[in-house]
Amino acid sequence: MKTSALSRVTTETQHQLAALRRIRDLTGAEASTLARRRSRYTRSARGFAKSMNRRRFLKRVALISLPAAAGGGVWLASTRGVPKQLAAGCCEGLRREAPGRDDPATEAPLPGVDPTTDEGARERPSHASQLLADQKQRSVEKSLDFDNQFQDDVRIEPERRELLVSASRRLERAQKVVGHGHFNLLGFDELLLYARRYSSIGAFPEAELRLMDDLFHADATRYGFLGDKVIPRITDEISKRDTFKIGGSGHYLIKGEPLDKYRRLRRDLGPNVVLTSGVRSVVKQFQLFLRQSIESEGNLSRAARSLAPPGYSYHAVGDFDIGRVGLGEKNFTEAFAETPEYAKLIELGYVEIRYPMANDFGVRHEPWHIKIG
Numbered sequence: 001m002k003t004s005a006l007s008r009v010t011t012e013t014q015h016q017l018a019a020l021r022r023i024r025d026l027t028g029a030e031a032s033t034l035a036r037r038r039s040r041y042t043r044s045a046r047g048f049a050k051s052m053n054r055r056r057f058l059k060r061v062a063l064i065s066l067p068a069a070a071g072g073g074v075w076l077a078s079t080r081g082v083p084k085q086l087a088a089g090c091c092e093g094l095r096r097e098a099p100g101r102d103d104p105a106t107e108a109p110l111p112g113v114d115p116t117t118d119e120g121a122r123e124r125p126s127h128a129s130q131l132l133a134d135q136k137q138r139s140v141e142k143s144l145d146f147d148n149q150f151q152d153d154v155r156i157e158p159e160r161r162e163l164l165v166s167a168s169r170r171l172e173r174a175q176k177v178v179g180h181g182h183f184n185l186l187g188f189d190e191l192l193l194y195a196r197r198y199s200s201i202g203a204f205p206e207a208e209l210r211l212m213d214d215l216f217h218a219d220a221t222r223y224g225f226l227g228d229k230v231i232p233r234i235t236d237e238i239s240k241r242d243t244f245k246i247g248g249s250g251h252y253l254i255k256g257e258p259l260d261k262y263r264r265l266r267r268d269l270g271p272n273v274v275l276t277s278g279v280r281s282v283v284k285q286f287q288l289f290l291r292q293s294i295e296s297e298g299n300l301s302r303a304a305r306s307l308a309p310p311g312y313s314y315h316a317v318g319d320f321d322i323g324r325v326g327l328g329e330k331n332f333t334e335a336f337a338e339t340p341e342y343a344k345l346i347e348l349g350y351v352e353i354r355y356p357m358a359n360d361f362g363v364r365h366e367p368w369h370i371k372i373g
């Protein structure tokens with residue numbers, strides 16, 4: 001029984017790895033890391049099978065195998081669907097890859113400048129800083145009119161619009177199976193396991209995985225989103241034991257500063273203040289970003305003005321949203337800034353709003369979003 005379960009899992013994992021290797025153009029170093037991890041897995045698989053039940057074993061297999069294939073290296077942002085002037089000029093120079101844990105950050109040379117010469121070294125900072133200043137100004141302008149569509153917005157390729165919808169629906173189905181609260185913490189590997197095991201979700205086809213992989217690794221500055229990438233790997237997970245569930249909210253907060261600050265806010269602002277969104281995993285952020293992108297008719301820049309792309313959300317590292325009881329969805333609009341709770345909030349002196357009006361991130365004003373750290 002255990003042996004056949006083991007071989008089925010091994011086969012499944014090998015197929016998945018093969019698919020992911022096709023998706024990702026692995027470098028030699030990444031390939032050897034993958035090979036090392038696979039051989040480690042093979043050596044120890046029987047030991048795991050003896051000591052674990054199948055559910056825990058499945059989880060362990062995914063955790064060991066997938067990070068090397070799905071999140072192991074630098075993925076150059078695709079320029080498909082990007083207006084030519086963006087692909088060739090502005091954003092190539094501004095590309096900021098999320099560095100892997102073991103990899104030093106690499107920076108693409110600026111067009112027309114040789115970084116190895118003295119001349120290149122002299123010209124580079126001013127050229128780069130001018131580009132950054134121009135892009136920042138443009139992003140701030142757009143954030144003030146965030147719901148509008150602009151000609152220089154980045155849109156998803158038309159042929160991938162349907163994939164956007166099908167991946168989004170699959171995530172909504174997964175949330176139903178997993179449960180609303182737990183879905184906030186769900187890791188990417190866990191999502192894939194749930195999808196394979198529950199026919200009501202259905203396994204992710206390769207094209208959907210590729211879309212999600214591309215979206216995660218795309219440089220969000222191309223969309224005009226200028227925040228930092230806070231989660232470098234698609235498979236990075238939130239440590240569940242470091243979180244605390246806030247009763248009645250369906251949301252979790254990270255223990256320490258986020259939880260302490262929320263409790264202090266409740267003491268100071270009263271029970272009319274509630275947690276409307278807490279810590280969010282990459283998967284939860286995907287669900288929200290895909291939903292927002294569909295509402296924005298595939299306009300990724302417009303979506304990113306209201307919602308950080310997966311990997312770029314500070315909700316993954318401690319930020320949270322608060323609202324007023326009874327305000328419902330309007331808590332995520334300027335209406336929250338009109339409440340007495342907000343008026344008191346900004347008087348407290350120990351709270352910072354992550355996205356104030358005309359912020360440097362290129363994100364709309366979010367008076368409800370509490371900054372941590």
Ligand SMILES: [Zn+2]
Binds near residue numbers: 315320321368369370
């Ligand atoms: Zn928020």
